[in-house]
Amino acid sequence: MKIKRLIYSAAVALLMAAPATAQTQEYTPSPENIRSRQQFQEDRFGIFIHWGIYSMYAQGEWYLQNYPIDKNEYAKAADAFYPHRFDAKAWVSAIKESGAKYICFTSRHHDSFSMWDTQESDYNIVDATPFGRDVLKELADECHRQGIALHLYYSHIDWARDEYPLGRTGTKVIGRVRTNENWPAYYQFMNNQLTELLTNYGDIRAIWFDGKWDRDEDTIPFDWQLDEQYALIHRLQPGCLIGNNHHDTPNPGEDIQIFERDLPGENSAGLSGQSVSRLPLETCQTMNGMWGYKLVDQNYKTPETLIRYLVSIAGKGANLLLNVGPQANGELPAAAIERMKAMGEWLKANGETVYGTTAGDIPAQEWGVTTRKGDRLFIHIFDHSQKELLLPLGCKVKKAFTYADKKPVKTKKTKDGILLMLNEIPQGTDYIVELITK
Numbered sequence: 001m002k003i004k005r006l007i008y009s010a011a012v013a014l015l016m017a018a019p020a021t022a023q024t025q026e027y028t029p030s031p032e033n034i035r036s037r038q039q040f041q042e043d044r045f046g047i048f049i050h051w052g053i054y055s056m057y058a059q060g061e062w063y064l065q066n067y068p069i070d071k072n073e074y075a076k077a078a079d080a081f082y083p084h085r086f087d088a089k090a091w092v093s094a095i096k097e098s099g100a101k102y103i104c105f106t107s108r109h110h111d112s113f114s115m116w117d118t119q120e121s122d123y124n125i126v127d128a129t130p131f132g133r134d135v136l137k138e139l140a141d142e143c144h145r146q147g148i149a150l151h152l153y154y155s156h157i158d159w160a161r162d163e164y165p166l167g168r169t170g171t172k173v174i175g176r177v178r179t180n181e182n183w184p185a186y187y188q189f190m191n192n193q194l195t196e197l198l199t200n201y202g203d204i205r206a207i208w209f210d211g212k213w214d215r216d217e218d219t220i221p222f223d224w225q226l227d228e229q230y231a232l233i234h235r236l237q238p239g240c241l242i243g244n245n246h247h248d249t250p251n252p253g254e255d256i257q258i259f260e261r262d263l264p265g266e267n268s269a270g271l272s273g274q275s276v277s278r279l280p281l282e283t284c285q286t287m288n289g290m291w292g293y294k295l296v297d298q299n300y301k302t303p304e305t306l307i308r309y310l311v312s313i314a315g316k317g318a319n320l321l322l323n324v325g326p327q328a329n330g331e332l333p334a335a336a337i338e339r340m341k342a343m344g345e346w347l348k349a350n351g352e353t354v355y356g357t358t359a360g361d362i363p364a365q366e367w368g369v370t371t372r373k374g375d376r377l378f379i380h381i382f383d384h385s386q387k388e389l390l391l392p393l394g395c396k397v398k399k400a401f402t403y404a405d406k407k408p409v410k411t412k413k414t415k416d417g418i419l420l421m422l423n424e425i426p427q428g429t430d431y432i433v434e435l436i437t438k
């Protein structure tokens with residue numbers, strides 16, 4: 001066992017033993033945490049990065065479990081992983097240019113491979129690959145340098161580690177010894193790893209958990225011991241937000257609510273039937289179809305679709321976490337960079353109608369959505385068929401004009417709301433009209 005590991009284990013044991021700090025129903029976020037929540041809500045747009053040794057197989061991040069694969073054969077990819085084009089500065093710059101304000105990076109996915117210099121397992125980017133560089137350290141330093149907040153994805157499940165008590169996934173993986181399943185050992189392992197992540201990489205604005213759904217078909221509910229784990233995280237970094245992609249209403253101790261592939265309150269993908277809480281909200285979505293790099297998956301959404309998606313999410317008062325799956329050589333795919341650039345250009349011109357806004361006054365309409373900032377109400381029109389729009393608004397309008405060129409727009413109060421009388425048929429990705437309301 002490495003020496004550093006002993007020190008961590010002792011430190012974690014001490015932290016876990018601290019009395020009366022476990023998260024309970026009465027969880028009260030610290031002032032630092034409230035500040036992080038506010039920043040998070042103002043950001044509105046982040047980039048998700050799914051990168052690991054699965055990128056070498058170019059079949060997405062579920063490859064290990066999707067076929068009957070021997071985990072020891074799969075692990076051989078690590079010994080060939082040499083992402084010579086990985087450049088943290090280039091990544092963070094491209095992300096900044098997209099207009100995104102934060103990155104969520106997969107520190108360890110379900111396949112068990114850790115993308116940092118962990119002392120808890122040799123199956124990591126430094127010890128198991130010829131590349132030997134702590135990519136998380138490079139990324140964290142660059143994020144801090146460029147003022148981009150860093151969130152870390154962390155898998156609650158582990159398809160290759162024998163200690164993890166398998167749920168409904170990972171069962172096809174060959175080479176696991178089911179008799180070695182040991183939840184207390186696995187739980188300690190996770191807490192030791194989380195302690196490393198929250199100790200050695202500067203400010204981490206969020207831990208993004210995933211995988212709890214693995215045991216959602218258990219007849220006796222599985223106890224993930226989240227309270228103590230969340231308390232550990234909040235003790236290590238009080239400003240660190242906790243999100244859990246469990247597809248359920250938030251548990252005590254969680255600071256943000258996550259939706260997968262759907263706007264809050266909608267459920268077209270079947271993963272988001274949960275009710276919408278009062279916590280800051282985030283929807284994660286892919287640019288193509290899969291999270292991890294997948295060769296055959298070139299079905300990228302158009303820049304127009306992505307921009308409208310971002311605006312629609314803002315219209316719900318939520319953030320978009322848009323995924324990019326870097327290639328095995330360490331580069332972001334060109335198709336992704338192209339879309340990120342287009343989003344960045346649009347945000348440069350129109351960002352103030354998205355960043356730091358709250359949900360608009362009315363729910364999404366056939367023609368588009370609304371966002372609000374103080375007394376400014378932004379009408380985002382995606383529909384190109386009509387010059388007159390009825391806004392079911394109760395408030396009074398002091399002024400109305402097009403956002404792009406400040407040309408006055410006529411309005412008329414009717415019994416059903418405000419009738420917007422545009423000078424032209426709306427055009428472009430998002431035709432924005434600004435209303436100053438009272």
Ligand code: GLC
Nearest residue numbers: 061062210211245260284291
């Ligand atoms: C799902 C997938 C996982 C992915 C995550 C991102 O939980 O299992 O592979 O990382 O969604 O939202």
